[in-house]
Amino acid sequence: MNSLKGKRALVTGGASGIGAAISRELASLGAEVAIHYHSSAQAAEQLVMEIQKNHGIAFALQADLTKEQEVKRFFERIVERWDNFHILVNNAGDLVGRHSLEEMDTEFYRKVWQVNLDSLFFVTREAIPLLKKAKGASIVNLASLAGRKGGHAGSIMYSAAKGAILTLTRSLATELAPFGIRVNAVAPGLILGSRFHDVYTTEESKRQTIATIPLGRAGTCEDVARAVAFLASEYNGFITGATLDINGGVYMA
DSSP states (O other), rough: OOOOTTOOEEEETSSSHHHHHHHHHHHTTTTTEEEEEOHHHHHHHHHHHHHHHHHHHEEEEEEETTTTHHHHHHHHHHHHOOOOOEEEEEEEOOOOOOOOOTTTOHHHHHHHHHHIIIHHHHHHHHHHHHHHHHTTTEEEEEEEEHHHOSSSOOHHHHHHHHHHHHHHHHHHHHHHHHEEEEEEEEOSSEEEHHHHHHHHHHHHHHHHHHTOOTSSEEEEEHHHHHHHHHHSSGGGGTOOOOOOEESSSSOOO
């Protein structure tokens, strides 16, 4: 894989779990990394110090990405440091909770959409002018196996949102291709060490899922990070509009 030395990368939700692994991976390849966080300030600062200790460059910025005006202010702070950047990783998102459609209220429905789709929309819209200035850039969106298969019980709106991200990725790839901006997605399956499965998946469910995975194990945050770094790098400059499935063979498109 090509070095990312001299490149600048923004990772949303980049302070913990999969996001932290992505931030570390991009920094290890030489990128200067802006680590977004919402509430995990301590984890973000610790990660910045870790990257700096390993001779990387990173800084952390806070924002609630579900709020349009906060995202605008967030990018005002980005522009104070960067006049352009090369890599956007839209990692922020959450299941929020498990509810069937029948029992779901409108507030919960809207919350899931805000966390997973509104945030991506607000961030990407603000980022595009800066990515255009980079003269060759990459967006990587974090989708999910749930967006492919429909997810487990109670995840209907999360699955729908992640499915929407897959379609948005393909549409945006066409829209931004004339500007040299590639847009791809990754769709992780069972990834241990991620907040999603630590919070929302029982140990029994994990064991049952692992038993169905052809490779015989769950994934790790680092498995996802390497895939994101590959799609973000210049090494694969002809790939756009693609989704890379990271699930050990349990689902093959």
